[in-house]
Amino acid sequence: DGGITQSPKYLFRKEGQNVTLSCEQNLNHDAMYWYRQDPGQGLRLIYYSQIVNDFQKGDIAEGYSVSREKKESFPLTVTSAQKNPTAFYLCASSTLENRGQEAFFGQGTRLTVV
Amino acid sequence: AQSVSQHNHHVILSEAASLELGCNYSYGGTVNLFWYVQYPGQHLQLLLKYFSGDPLVKGIKGFEAEFIKSKFSFNLRKPSVQWSDTAEYFCAVNARGGSYIPTFGRGTSLIVHP
Numbered sequence: 001d002g003g004i005t006q007s008p009k010y011l012f013r014k015e016g017q018n019v020t021l022s023c024e025q026n027l028n029h030d031a032m033y034w035y036r037q038d039p040g041q042g043l044r045l046i047y048y049s050q051i052v053n054d055f056q057k058g059d060i061a062e063g064y065s066v067s068r069e070k071k072e073s074f075p076l077t078v079t080s081a082q083k084n085p086t087a088f089y090l091c092a093s094s095t096l097e098n099r100g101q102e103a104f105f106g107q108g109t110r111l112t113v114v
Numbered sequence: 115a116q117s118v119s120q121h122n123h124h125v126i127l128s129e130a131a132s133l134e135l136g137c138n139y140s141y142g143g144t145v146n147l148f149w150y151v152q153y154p155g156q157h158l159q160l161l162l163k164y165f166s167g168d169p170l171v172k173g174i175k176g177f178e179a180e181f182i183k184s185k186f187s188f189n190l191r192k193p194s195v196q197w198s199d200t201a202e203y204f205c206a207v208n209a210r211g212g213s214y215i216p217t218f219g220r221g222t223s224l225i226v227h228p
Contacts (some may be wrong), residue, residue: 029216031214033215033216034220040123040221041220042120042204042219042220043204043221044218045217048215050213058215090157092158092216094214096214101150102150102160102163103216105157105159107156108155
């Protein structure tokens with residue numbers, strides 16, 4: 001089955017630690033995205049990538065970092081510089097063909113700072 | 115920059131009631147428009163989309179949306195809701211001819227009482 005796999009589903013982090021969220025897709029999509037979902041705030045874009053080895057900051061990139069070494073993979077690192085990292089993180093991908101199609105989402109990772 | 119406004123943050127209905135969720139976007143160019151749904155415990159999935167042609171688009175589970183260009187709106191409707199429609203609904207837009215990055219509204223939480 002084609003889709004997007006995020007892991008882990010739940011993640012607990014101590015203050016001051018960096019953690020990395022995994023996102024893998026087998027849809028052969030060029031574009032991949034990371035969003036943060038907080039109650040009442042919708043989905044806010046953290047980073048996106050439209051080609052391997054290139055990525056761009058979204059609206060709330062501070063305290064986060066990404067890499068795109070392979071087309072299939074777009075991991076997100078939440079660094080200790082992120083002031084309020086407890087949130088639900090969603091990874092998505094889409095094709096850039098045909099004037100831009102809909103995004104496909106993973107199941108999400110819920111990060112809690114303890 | 116593009117932005118999306120969803121006017122109803124929380125909606126509570128009884129089964130068989132009609133539903134209309136408002137969505138307005140701000141972007142001067144041509145856009146692709148989407149509604150996504152997030153059922154409790156499930157990943158975000160596409161409900162319907164508009165790219166061109168008939169401004170009234172039909173989606174899954176009896177939902178439809180109407181694109182009114184002059185009002186920059188893309189409201190979601192369903193004539194008769196069911197308990198299983200309880201979910202969070204997100205309107206989204208991406209700019210055609212641009213970077214195609216999806217921008218989301220804040221979401222509307224819909225609760226349908228049996």
